[in-house]
Amino acid sequence: MNVLSVQNVSIQFGGLKAVQDVSLDVAASELVGLIGPNGAGKTTLFNIITGVYKQTAGNVMINGISTEGMTPFQITNKCKGARTFQNIRLFKGLSVLDNIMVSSHGQIRYNFLSLLLKTKAYRENEAQIEKRALDLLKLFELHHKADELAKNLPYGDQRKLEIVRAIATDPKILFLDEPAAGMNDEETAKLLQLVRKVRDDFKIGILVIEHDMKFMMGLCERIYVLDHGQLIACGRPDEIKKNPVVIKAYLGEEEAA
Amino acid sequence: MRGFITPIATIVVSALVGMLLMNTLGLYQQTVLAFVGINVILAVSLNLVNGFTGQFSMGHVGFMAVGAYLSAWLSTVILPQFAIWNEMMAMPVVGQFLFFGLVIAGGLVAAGIGILVGIPSLRLKGDYLAIVTLGFGEIIRIFILNVEQVGGARGLIGIPSMGRLPWILGCAALTCVFCYRIVRSSMGKQFMAVRDDETATLSMGLSTTHIKVRSFAIASFFAGVAGVLFAHETQYLNPGTFTFNYSFQIIAMIVLGGLGSLTGSVVAASLLTFSLEFLRILQDLLGVDLRMIIYALILIIIMLTRPDGLFGQKELWTIWKRKVRA
Numbered sequence: 001m002n003v004l005s006v007q008n009v010s011i012q013f014g015g016l017k018a019v020q021d022v023s024l025d026v027a028a029s030e031l032v033g034l035i036g037p038n039g040a041g042k043t044t045l046f047n048i049i050t051g052v053y054k055q056t057a058g059n060v061m062i063n064g065i066s067t068e069g070m071t072p073f074q075i076t077n078k079c080k081g082a083r084t085f086q087n088i089r090l091f092k093g094l095s096v097l098d099n100i101m102v103s104s105h106g107q108i109r110y111n112f113l114s115l116l117l118k119t120k121a122y123r124e125n126e127a128q129i130e131k132r133a134l135d136l137l138k139l140f141e142l143h144h145k146a147d148e149l150a151k152n153l154p155y156g157d158q159r160k161l162e163i164v165r166a167i168a169t170d171p172k173i174l175f176l177d178e179p180a181a182g183m184n185d186e187e188t189a190k191l192l193q194l195v196r197k198v199r200d201d202f203k204i205g206i207l208v209i210e211h212d213m214k215f216m217m218g219l220c221e222r223i224y225v226l227d228h229g230q231l232i233a234c235g236r237p238d239e240i241k242k243n244p245v246v247i248k249a250y251l252g253e254e255e256a257a
Numbered sequence: 258m259r260g261f262i263t264p265i266a267t268i269v270v271s272a273l274v275g276m277l278l279m280n281t282l283g284l285y286q287q288t289v290l291a292f293v294g295i296n297v298i299l300a301v302s303l304n305l306v307n308g309f310t311g312q313f314s315m316g317h318v319g320f321m322a323v324g325a326y327l328s329a330w331l332s333t334v335i336l337p338q339f340a341i342w343n344e345m346m347a348m349p350v351v352g353q354f355l356f357f358g359l360v361i362a363g364g365l366v367a368a369g370i371g372i373l374v375g376i377p378s379l380r381l382k383g384d385y386l387a388i389v390t391l392g393f394g395e396i397i398r399i400f401i402l403n404v405e406q407v408g409g410a411r412g413l414i415g416i417p418s419m420g421r422l423p424w425i426l427g428c429a430a431l432t433c434v435f436c437y438r439i440v441r442s443s444m445g446k447q448f449m450a451v452r453d454d455e456t457a458t459l460s461m462g463l464s465t466t467h468i469k470v471r472s473f474a475i476a477s478f479f480a481g482v483a484g485v486l487f488a489h490e491t492q493y494l495n496p497g498t499f500t501f502n503y504s505f506q507i508i509a510m511i512v513l514g515g516l517g518s519l520t521g522s523v524v525a526a527s528l529l530t531f532s533l534e535f536l537r538i539l540q541d542l543l544g545v546d547l548r549m550i551i552y553a554l555i556l557i558i559i560m561l562t563r564p565d566g567l568f569g570q571k572e573l574w575t576i577w578k579r580k581v582r583a
Contacts, residue, residue, distance in 0.1 A: 050460065076462030089457035091450045093517075093570060101443040102450045103461045108443065115442050116435050118260025122442075129443055169462050 001064060003028050003173040003205035004049070004081070009058030011048060018044045020229045021058070026173060029203040031195070033210065033220035035240075037250055041229040042209045043086070046177055049207075050083050051075040063172050077106070082171035084162045086178040092151035096142060096161060099150050100133035103168040107132065133168065139201065140164050140194070156187045160194060167198065173205040174198065180212045188212060192219050217241065225249065264434055271430040275423030287422055291490045293530045294425035295483045298432045300510040300526035301519055302479030307508065308516035308570075309440055310472040311452030312379060313387045315504050316394025317480055322401060322499035323370050324363030324481025325488040329416045330407050332359060332489070346417070356419045360428070360485045367481025368474045370397070375473035379466060391501055402496040412495035419489040428486060432479050437519055439475065448472050449517075513559055515566030520573035525566070529555075 004026040011019045019041045026032045036042050047053045049060055051072040060067045062079035075081055091099050107129045110122040137143040140160055145153065150161060159179060166174055176195070180188045192215060199206055210216050216223060217237040225233040225240060227249040233240060240246055279287060303317045336342040345351045378389040407413045439445040447468045450458045455465050488494050510529050514521030532555065536548040559567070568576060 071464075072459045073462050073464050076460060082462075083460050085457070085460075089454045089460075091453040091457065093453050094446060094449055098443075098446050098449075102446050102458075102463075104443070105447065105461070105463055110444075112444070115444060116438060117264070118438060120260075122260070126443060165461070 001028060002026060002061075003030075003063055004207060005061040006045070006049065007059045007061070009045070009048060009055045009060060011044060011053060012056045018229050019048065019055075019226075022226070022229075022231050023058075024224050024231065024234070026205040026207050028172070028205055029199055031199055031206050031208070031219060031221045033208050033216045033223040033237075034226060035210070035213070035216055035223060036226035040226040040249075042226055043177065044229075045226065046083075046175060046209060050081065050175060076169055076171070080170065080172040081175065082166035082169045082173075083175035084159075084166055084177060084179060086181055088155075088158050088162055090150040090158055090162055090165070092149070094150060095147050096137065096150055096153065097130070097133055097146040099161060099165050100136055100168045101129055103165045104129050104133055106170055136164055136168055140197075155182065156190065159183070159191065163194065163198065167202060167204075171204055173207065176206060176208045176210075178210055179208065180210055180215050188215050191215070195219060264431055267430040267434050268427045271426040272423040275421070275426040279422050288490075289531070289534050291422055291425050291486075293527050294422075294429040295487050295490070296507070296510065296526040296530045297429040297523050298479055298483040298486070299507045300514065300522040301432050301436050302476040302483075303507050304511045304514070304516065304519060304522045305436055305439070305448065306472050306476045307511055308518070308522075309445075309452060310448040310469055312469055312472070313383065314390040314473070314476070315387050315501060315508065316374075316390035316392070316397075317476065317507055318499045318501070318503040319394030319397035320367040320371055320477040320480035321484035321487065321503075322397055322496070323367040323477075324484030325494055325499075326401050326407050326413070326484070327366050327481075328359040328363040328485040329413050329488040329494050331362070332419070333413060333416050334406060352419070356424065356489070359419070359489075360424075360482055363485035364478040364481040367484065368478035371474045371477025371480075372470055375470040375477075376466075379469040379473060391504070394499075394501055394504055398496050398499045401499075408494070410496065412493055412497075414493050416488055416492045416494065418492055420486055421490060425486050425490065428482055432482070433519060433523060436475075436479075440519065452517075509556055511566075513556065513566055515568040515570060517570035518566065518568035518572055521566055521568035524568075524573070 002025045006022060006024045009019060009022050010017065022045060034042050034045070044053065048055045051067055051070050062075065062081045065079045067075050067079060070078065091102060094102065109125045114122040134143055134146065137146055142157065142161060142164065145157065150158065153161060163176070163179070179195070180191055183191060195206060195208070196219070198204070208216070208220065220237060223235065223237055223240045224231060225246050232249055233243045233246050235243070278290060282290070299317060299321060303314065306312050306314045345355060374393045378386060378393065381389055401407060402410055440448065447458070447463055450463065451465050451468050458465050510525045511522050513529065514525030533548060533552060536551055540546050540548055
């Protein structure tokens with residue numbers, strides 16, 4: 001089953017057709033990329049998928065559930081789709097551990113009264129949530145920074161934490177919005193390993209938007225190319241690299257001699 | 258059982274201290290202490306909304322008015338009509354249980370109104386939310402002003418003296434314990450997540466509206482409790498008490514103590530309430546009323562030297578620990 005299936009989606013802002021009749025799929029535990037020149041509509045499509053915008057036509061299914069009429073938090077909860085942001089959005093004033101614990105809210109089994117009275121059920125549940133969060137951090141080697149405030153982490157770790165935080169919501173599909181933005185080559189290489197690891201360890205589908213071609217070609221199993229709101233190509237990285245339509249979209253047409 | 262020990266011990270200790278103080282201090286000192294306790298409840302609970310959840314509410318005292326008037330109306334106007342209430346009130350221990358009922362009722366109704374007010378207004382952000390909550394606070398006050406059954410503008414007199422210092426100190430301590438437990442739980446940390454980044458909170462599958470309303474309702478509950486205690490301490494209620502001036506004072510306390518620091522709120526609420534009273538002595542000496550000027554100066558100086566408030570977002574013991582380690 002496809003964890004993400006975008007079916008003939010279009011969106012119009014006034015007279016501008018930002019995304020036109022786009023269809024794409026992500027299979028379970030597949031690594032898919034979405035590339036395109038600036039203004040191609042990648043982020044718009046992302047925002048439609050995650051419920052920030054409402055499409056004017058078409059349908060989005062995440063995990064077999066239509067996102068029709070759902071708000072972003074319902075999409076995360078019911079459809080099991082989690083995202084990261086282009087400009088990192090952590091809970092800056094919370095510790096690294098708390099960032100994960102807040103996102104593990106699906107694990108909360110206690111009610112408010114047992115919280116106030118710190119019943120046994122509450123304490124056990126909280127301990128279990130904390131352990132799960134710590135295990136996740138350990139897996140990504142962030143556990144020794146568990147008590148640091150998120151805003152004090154170095155840039156690379158903030159990116160990492162954002163991805164781990166998304167995983168804490170127990171998604172079936174992860175949307176990464178320009179994860180390599182602002183990273184140097186070394187950090188990008190590490191990120192590539194990280195995303196791979198996420199896919200391998202958690203068996204979740206991942207859809208990535210990114211400008212860094214080297215990163216995308218090295219990471220993705222399949223790449224969709226968007227230009228002027230339309231899909232112009234889809235295929236394996238080596239196919240995309242050679243595709244004349246894609247080259248034209250990025251570099252423009254060769255002038256006639 | 259471990260979870261019950263702290264609250265129960267807190268109530269018992271503060272109630273005993275309260276009783277002791279009632280027998281040793283003069284009436285004036287008792288009243289000052291009572292106001293300290295009430296202001297601590299108000300400040301700590303408002304900090305939950307303004308500090309921890311990052312939603313600037315300016316109508317906190319409105320919910321206090323709800324608790325105060327509801328309980329006073331019950332204990333002064335409605336319940337004395339029933340013989341059984343009067344009989345039970347005459348009994349020594351039973352009266353305390355009846356007061357407990359009033360405290361809970363006042364808190365719950367205030368929380369209910371808090372939810373009603375919160376659902377539409379918490380969709381707004383920043384300045385707009387502040388204005389709307391200010392407006393709602395005033396609506397509550399003006400509503401009460403026009404209810405003849407609770408005295409309207411003349412105020413409500415003859416409220417029975419109940420609770421007093423043991424209850425006020427007990428409730429203040431309990432408010433601190435509960436609020437501390439809330440902000441330390443992973444459920445309570447959702448409040449801070451909303452404060453730090455609403456978009457990210459939403460994308461983590463959390464309803465920000467739900468979280469904000471919850472925080473607002475909890476704060477309103479404690480404000481209502483403070484109102485019940487206030488009504489039965491002063492034994493007289495006047496809508497003029499619950500103007501936005503009082504809300505501003507509470508806001509001054511939490512800003513001074515540090516938005517996001519519970520102990521900061523406790524310290525600042527005590528400090529400001531006490532200092533207003535100490536300044537009275539100065540007024541007697543000088544013969545001119547410089548109280549509000551000095552009060553304002555204190556605020557200005559502290560905000561200039563410590564813009565994040567006394568404790569910032571930290572609690573007293575974390576600052577202490579760091580000092581010791583260093």
